[in-house]
Amino acid sequence: MNIVIVGGGVVGTATGLGFQRLGHDVQVWDVRGDCLAAAKGLPVANAPPWASWRRASPTDVIFFCVPESKIDEATLAVHQVLAPVSKEDGLTVGRVGFDVQDIHVPFYIRSSVPVGTCKRLSEKYGRHVGHNPEFLREAVAEYEFLNPPAVILGNCCHRHGGEMQKLYRSLRVLIHHTTPEVSELTKLAVNGYLACQVSYWNQVNLLADALGVNSHEVGMLASHCDDRVSVYGSRMHGRPYGGKCLPKDLRQLIDLCEAQKVAVPLLHAVATVNYMMGSEGELERRCATCGKPFTSRFGSITCDSCRSPDE
Numbered sequence: 001m002n003i004v005i006v007g008g009g010v011v012g013t014a015t016g017l018g019f020q021r022l023g024h025d026v027q028v029w030d031v032r033g034d035c036l037a038a039a040k041g042l043p044v045a046n047a048p049p050w051a052s053w054r055r056a057s058p059t060d061v062i063f064f065c066v067p068e069s070k071i072d073e074a075t076l077a078v079h080q081v082l083a084p085v086s087k088e089d090g091l092t093v094g095r096v097g098f099d100v101q102d103i104h105v106p107f108y109i110r111s112s113v114p115v116g117t118c119k120r121l122s123e124k125y126g127r128h129v130g131h132n133p134e135f136l137r138e139a140v141a142e143y144e145f146l147n148p149p150a151v152i153l154g155n156c157c158h159r160h161g162g163e164m165q166k167l168y169r170s171l172r173v174l175i176h177h178t179t180p181e182v183s184e185l186t187k188l189a190v191n192g193y194l195a196c197q198v199s200y201w202n203q204v205n206l207l208a209d210a211l212g213v214n215s216h217e218v219g220m221l222a223s224h225c226d227d228r229v230s231v232y233g234s235r236m237h238g239r240p241y242g243g244k245c246l247p248k249d250l251r252q253l254i255d256l257c258e259a260q261k262v263a264v265p266l267l268h269a270v271a272t273v274n275y276m277m278g279s280e281g282e283l284e285r286r287c288a289t290c291g292k293p294f295t296s297r298f299g300s301i302t303c304d305s306c307r308s309p310d311e
Helices: 010-021 068-082 100-104 117-125 138-146 158-171 180-211 215-225 246-259 265-277
Strands: 002-006 025-030 044-046 061-064 107-109 129-131 150-154 174-178 283-286 293-296
Touching: 002 010, 010 025, 010 138, 061 068, 061 158, 068 107, 068 117, 107 117, 117 129, 117 180, 129 150, 129 158, 129 180, 150 158, 150 180, 158 174, 174 180, 180 215, 180 246, 180 265, 246 265
Parallel strands: 002 025, 002 061, 025 044, 061 107, 107 129, 150 174
Antiparallel strands: 283 293
16 A cells, blocks of 8 residues: 655654555655654655655555644645645645545544544545554554554544555454544543553552552562553552653543543542652652651652662
């Protein structure tokens, strides 16, 4: 297939390299000439204008791998490039060599977005817009793209769902077909759940510190003895969760709940605990070694004077 990927960051690069390795023709569109995708050797067209770039054959699918704050801007820019000039929709960007098939090219968003985004954009531009969420970790994104436990396709229609099925078929994993709304909420729910796990074990960490117990040993034993306890959080805690996904997706999930007038005290508590574990939420406690009061950061139980160089 001929694939265009909008956004040459971690997700866009992993997606592009993965599909390229599977034998597909990939082109990345990014406003940055020095983006990660370019550094990794993928063909990158700077934008704007993308209108000057043309394939030898029509594009089959366009993936959007940009932050959710840029989704509207990116989809508008691509729509303007692919669509003919029209007085009715007020577009002023045309391009040489317009192919009528381009108006039917599906957009698939890989980013975390508010539930209903695909439907809203589909109605706005008269295009097929689906959701294909990614669950990639930055350090191993390229490996995880090619080795996912499963693939979720929030499809706009059966036709494009079938085409996406063929695209991912060579990965030989279970492919789940659903609606864009279910896919969008699943992405937010997963990251919200991961944030809950980290905050829960950070609470255990604070208690363990007060008792002089190693919370990581507690977490290791818990995950070993009961397979319902995830390794995530139980062994990776003691610091606030961060990164590019969990904080913003939890906030987005909370905002969505509040917009629907759904009370979410648990999610608010998760965010509060994370704040407490960060430098902005330093805790006052007594050193476990010398007993003197000190400002604890990231759950530390000893002051700077008593802390060993290895801690």
